[in-house]
Amino acid sequence: MTAHDHTTRTPVEEALSAGRSQYLAFVRRRISDPDLAEDILQEALLRAFRAAPDIDDEERLAAWFYRVLRNAIVDAYRRRDVQNRRTERLHEGHDLAAPSEEDERTLCECFRALLPALRPEYAAVLSAVDLDERPPHEVAAEFGLTTNNLNVRRHRARRALRESLEATCRVCADHGCLDCTCETAPVL
Numbered sequence: 437m438t439a440h441d442h443t444t445r446t447p448v449e450e451a452l453s454a455g456r457s458q459y460l461a462f463v464r465r466r467i468s469d470p471d472l473a474e475d476i477l478q479e480a481l482l483r484a485f486r487a488a489p490d491i492d493d494e495e496r497l498a499a500w501f502y503r504v505l506r507n508a509i510v511d512a513y514r515r516r517d518v519q520n521r522r523t524e525r526l527h528e529g530h531d532l533a534a535p536s537e538e539d540e541r542t543l544c545e546c547f548r549a550l551l552p553a554l555r556p557e558y559a560a561v562l563s564a565v566d567l568d569e570r571p572p573h574e575v576a577a578e579f580g581l582t583t584n585n586l587n588v589r590r591h592r593a594r595r596a597l598r599e600s601l602e603a604t605c606r607v608c609a610d611h612g613c614l615d616c617t618c619e620t621a622p623v624l
Contacts, residue, residue, distance in 0.1 A: 448485070448497060451494050451498075452481060452484055452485070452497070455498060455501075459480075459501065459502075459505060460473065460474065460477050462502065462505060463476050463477050463508075463509060466509050467509060467512065476505070476508045476509060476512050477508075479508055480501070480505050483504060483508070484501055547601055550597060550601065551597070554593060554596055555593075557579075557589065558589065558592065558596055558597075559593070560579070561575065561579070561586065561589050561590050561593050562593050562594070562597065564578075565586075565590060572587065572590075
């Protein structure tokens with residue numbers, strides 16, 4: 437056996453392991469998701485095992501570890517808030533709902549001629565969800581994507597189509613057209 441056997445635990449590790457159920461209950465009272473609570477505790481224990489001060493008094497050790505846990509909980513909430521803000525920014529100003537009847541009446545039909553010029557995966561998403569009105573979760577499964585990834589691709593596809601329409605149709609792209617005269621307008 438070596439001088440530092442990996443099965444030998446320090447007094448700090450012993451004390452923290454002994455209080456594990458209490459620590460988990462503390463985290464669960466503040467975090468509703470039991471899996472996330474467990475992850476937070478595990479992360480805090482690892483951090484504590486690596487950086488635990490040499491505290492002989494168990495009460496001081498417990499007080500120190502509760503501070504570590506509180507910081508870990510705050511960090512988890514911050515990460516969640518950052519992720520939520522990113523998601524909100526992604527969808528901000530981009531209503532993914534179907535167009536209204538008024539939008540349908542004023543929609544420039546030039547977009548149909550421009551679809552083949554888009555990246556194939558963009559054209560496929562727009563065709564399936566927006567034109568064929570298939571449910572996004574069904575299309576996502578067909579394309580091997582998550583619904584969130586499909587929505588991101590759909591947003592990018594719409595942006596690419598909008599840029600193409602603005603370059604081709606100019607005024608129609610912004611204001612809609614009832615009697616399209618653009619060069620790329622399909623012949624009926």
